[in-house]
Amino acid sequence: MDENFIQTMKLTFELAALTTLILLCIGIPLAYFLSQTKSRLKPVIEAFVSMPLVLPPSVLGFYMLLAFSPKNSFGAWLDEAFDIRLVFSFEGLVIASVIFSLPFMVHPIQSGFSALSSSLKEASYTLGKSPFETLWFVLLPNIKPSLLTASVITFAHTVGEFGVVLMIGGNIAGETKVASIAIYDEVESLNYAVANQYAFTLFVITFAILLFVYAVNKKMVRSEFR
Numbered sequence: 001m002d003e004n005f006i007q008t009m010k011l012t013f014e015l016a017a018l019t020t021l022i023l024l025c026i027g028i029p030l031a032y033f034l035s036q037t038k039s040r041l042k043p044v045i046e047a048f049v050s051m052p053l054v055l056p057p058s059v060l061g062f063y064m065l066l067a068f069s070p071k072n073s074f075g076a077w078l079d080e081a082f083d084i085r086l087v088f089s090f091e092g093l094v095i096a097s098v099i100f101s102l103p104f105m106v107h108p109i110q111s112g113f114s115a116l117s118s119s120l121k122e123a124s125y126t127l128g129k130s131p132f133e134t135l136w137f138v139l140l141p142n143i144k145p146s147l148l149t150a151s152v153i154t155f156a157h158t159v160g161e162f163g164v165v166l167m168i169g170g171n172i173a174g175e176t177k178v179a180s181i182a183i184y185d186e187v188e189s190l191n192y193a194v195a196n197q198y199a200f201t202l203f204v205i206t207f208a209i210l211l212f213v214y215a216v217n218k219k220m221v222r223s224e225f226r
Contacts, residue, residue: 005197008178008179008198011174011176012180015097016159020151023105024147027102031107032113049102057162057163060099061163061165062167064168065167068085069087088168088172090175093165096164096167097164101158104154106150108147108150108153112147120138121138124137124138145217152210152213155209156210159202159206160202160206161178161180165178180202183199
């Protein structure tokens with residue numbers, strides 16, 4: 001198998017795995033907060049979280065490109081203070097992917113928390129459990145299907161990203177060239193056979209992931225009713 005193909009696919013799945021892991025750490029507390037809060041700011045926060053669903057990826061990528069550029073104040077500050085350059089780097093791709101995939105992680109988990117009976121939390125508090133213990137040992141085990149769905153959808157969505165990663169990362173082989181960019185690049189060069197290799201691989205892997213999620217969720221639902 002071509003070395004460039006292996007390198008590109010490896011980079012793609014590294015980006016998706018790291019993005020999913022980071023978003024799990026961010027998404028769980030954020031989703032829990034949104035499912036419980038009665039704050040007037042809740043609609044504002046939910047709007048910001050959901051914006052990547054409706055905002056064109058090129059728009060989001062453009063503004064992140066401006067923000068991360070060393071020619072602008074924030075990018076210049078990162079460069080001077082920490083020697084960090086996020087434009088056309090893997091680190092920049094990770095940050096862009098985290099922002100762009102945020103709603104795909106938060107929404108399923110928020111729905112899972114909202115569907116739980118309030119008696120679970122109340123019973124846990126009655127037994128002397130802290131809010132953290134209640135979240136970690138009582139609530140999260142009861143929304144496993146939501147956690148699995150959120151993680152897999154986030155992973156699959158990151159694998160298929162194009163507009164944002166192109167704007168932030170460009171097309172640097174071995175550093176920012178992911179599978180979606182490689183497909184576009186090969187089609188533009190009329191290398192349809194190579195483009196099909198990338199596309200078919202993503203198709204098979206994505207189908208296998210979704211099939212796994214549906215099968216596991218179905219098994220979980222059956223076990224709950226036994």
